[in-house]
Amino acid sequence: MKKQPKKARKTTDFKDDKLWLVGELQTQALYGHEVTILEEQGDWVKVAVHEQPTPKHDIGYPAWMPKKQLANEASFASLKENKPFVLVTKPTVWLYEDKHQRKPFMEISFNTRLPLIADTGDELLVATPSDGKKWISADDVDIYESEDRIPAPTADDLIETGKKFLDLPYLWAGTSGFGFDCSGFTYTIFKAHGITIPRDSSVQATHGEPVEKENLQKGDLLFFAYEEGKGAVHHVGMYMGDGKMIHSPNSSKTVEIIDVFESDYYSSEYAGARRYIE
Template sequence: MPTSNKYVVNVPVATLWTKPESARDIDKEATTKPLNIEAWLTKMDYDNRLDLCEANRVQSQVLFGQAVQVLEESGVWAKVVVPEQPSKKDERGYPGWIPVCQLTPDADWDLANGPVAVVNSGKAILYSSGREPVMELSYQTILPLQEKGSEYITVKTPDGIGLLKAEDVSMRTGIDNRRKGNGQDIVEAGKQFLGLPYLWGGMSSYGYDCSGFSYSVCRANGYTIPRDAHEQADAGAEIELDKIQPGDLLFFAYEDGKGSIHHVGIYYGDGKLLHSPKTGKTVEIIDLEGTIYEKELCAASRYWQETEE
């Protein structure tokens, strides 16, 4: 292992597995480099997808260019924590296992102290310096900005230098200097994924789980929130249920709202919920009235703030 334990994800989206043996034969396309995330998702039927949750196989996912801290290596696997995904499971970041081949050591990788490019399109193609397609990147992939251009911008990647179309990104002075959106901005960020199939552990525009969806659209608006729903409920500003506004996160608990939190969605407004429901369903907007969600609604939390344009 290199002197530094700082690594960077070098595939479009790396899945964070519970343990090395969690990955199945059917998951090969998700555990290699290059990986084929679309082939993996297409190959899995309902039962295969449900098993990711039921067998506790997957914890989360990490996007291209996100840094992880490697704690140990075991064969072709690395135990890591993800600093950008706050979690009470580990104060250093969300823990899990990623194939070593999907990580590049880079002690100097830095998104905080220089300009960055943020993918705002649902997906964006990363091109080589010769403008040949290299890979498809997820929404909210963030890379160090090297040079601005009218049609293409130049970015640093874990594998060298690449190009992104200017229309697919926004440019910021640093990862901590992203624009802070308001509640309606959070709603609009989520609406673009209507119809996207649910994926347990999903943290990319290839598929979100419920808390991955709320995490991503909040992150897109400048707010880094905890990874898991029950922690999202605790970390934001508590909002009384009769005072909720669009963009607030709504939380749902077993036992008609009296038990443990198991789901999170975004308040759309007009009594509606925008969320990524469960395996076999897609991101949707529904009326809360008359649903199980109305009975299980237990808390609301706000991360957004009013903004002036």
């Protein structure tokens, strides 16, 4: 989802494509994610992505997207309100046209939520926003009656979820199993466990409970800022205990675990920590 509508950029170099996204994209919305249209401009719409808190808009994170990617299905919205839902628990999984999972339909991301229509044991029938009913493997999801039935996570739960994405390439503005930016990584880990935190690192750094460095616990979020930690926050990672941090660093790297306070770069820019779980 972009800052503003532009002509598509043509290139055959995937690496160049990823670097071009830096500064161009704002965030990602997952398949079936609810948005509100704020503005229309030709084939593009500016939307607010629900459940991505930001000071930029009261409804959710604002960004532009192609109008053709939107669906307006009252029946899907009703099912989301009245049916249990599946929550994708693997980095990416496939939806299928058929129960025997021989006809792939679409690859979808971790944390995608779709209404559950039928449970046949190993296979589940789910509703989609505009493509009818599809099948998904029961091994790829958890099932919940409602958002508030997602169990409160422990720090170890959050860390184990983060480890699923080790070696996943960084993606600017990413909030999915196809790629994360730093705050998209922490936001999505918490969101998959039923906890909604702000979308951007600079805002994540002003919410939750402040934590002194000597009192850090597993699951705390660590923040890093320019000007030796005194300027604007530009990065976030999750503390794992024993001086280690898991994070999605930058466009030239993948999700990794580092000894954060042994790093000259990160230790010099450390700007504090926040706690979002008990």
